Structures are given as C-alpha cells and as structure tokens.
C-alpha cells in the first residue's frame with residue numbers, strides 16, 4: 709500500500725505570503741541593480757578624475773633667465789631659486805649648478821669660487837672640487853639663445869665644463 713501526498717488547497721494566508729516574497733525579491737533586485745549602477749558610475753567618475761596624475765615634479769628644468777644684457781661681462785650671479793650660477797666672461801655665457809655634489813645643499817659664491825655651508829666643500833670658479841667631502845665637480849648646464857632673444861638654461865642637459873654660449 710502506497711501513500712500519495714494530497715495537495716492541500718491554498719489558503720488566503722499562503723497566497724499573501726508568496727506575494728510578499730515576490731515583493732521582497734523585486735525590492736532586492738532593484739536595490740542590487742541600483743547598487744551596481746551606482747558603483748559603476750562612481751568607478752567611471754573616479755577614473756575620469758584620476759586619469760591625469762596630479763603629482764608635480766618640481767620646477768621645470770628648462771627655463772629662461774633673461775636677455776644677455778642683464779648679465780654684463782664679468783658676471784657671476786647665483787640664481788638661488790633655480791640653483792644655478794650664471795657666469796659671463798666677455799661674450800661667453802654659461803650656467804653652473806649650485807647644488808652641492810655631496811648631499812645636495814645649495815652652495816654659495818665665495819672669493820675662490822663656490823663654498824658649501826653644510827659640510828665645507830669648496831669648488832674653484834669652474835666648479836672643480838678643491839676641498840671637503842664633495843665627490844664630483846659641479847655640473848655645467850646647456851645654455852641656448854631662444855628665438856625671443858632670451859637665454860635658456862636646460863638643467864636636464866649637462867655639458868662639458870668650459871662649454872660657453874657665445875652671445
């Protein structure tokens with residue numbers, strides 16, 4: 709003898725419970741869709757904002773220092789902000805770094821060339837080390853004449869010491 713399950717007739721309480729389930733599922737579906745859409749919009753927005761790096765990498769390494777007339781023959785002028793010393797001898801002009809090759813302090817002009825206030829390195833007027841812990845001479849930078857007649861220094865381009873621009 710087998711027992712077959714008999715279907716019980718649905719009551720009003722059963723049908724309202726299943727309707728409540730459907731409403732809850734629909735609500736969860738909407739919330740999920742809204743959450744996914746919101747995160748997609750947020751992600752696209754943040755990608756748009758951060759696609760361009762906001763970091764700055766310091767002052768530009770190629771810059772104008774003015775017209776040649778501003779540097780009369782015999783000039784040795786330290787441009788502290790730019791960390792270069794502009795040297796003019798006759799009609800020749802050059803730019804020598806004023807960043808110490810020891811630990812990077814800003815060096816100043818001295819009667820014998822350059823002197824570093826941090827650990828006492830000394831350099832001759834051409835930037836050669838004459839004393840102290842500095843391991844290398846001061847680099848010379850490329851100097852060019854721009855089309856507008858101003859002198860440009862490019863600190864990304866080192867040149868041989870003694871390389872002058874004729875102006």
Ligand code: FES
Pocket residue numbers: 808809810811812813824825826827828829840841842
């Ligand atoms: S940083 Fe110039 S001597 Fe040390």
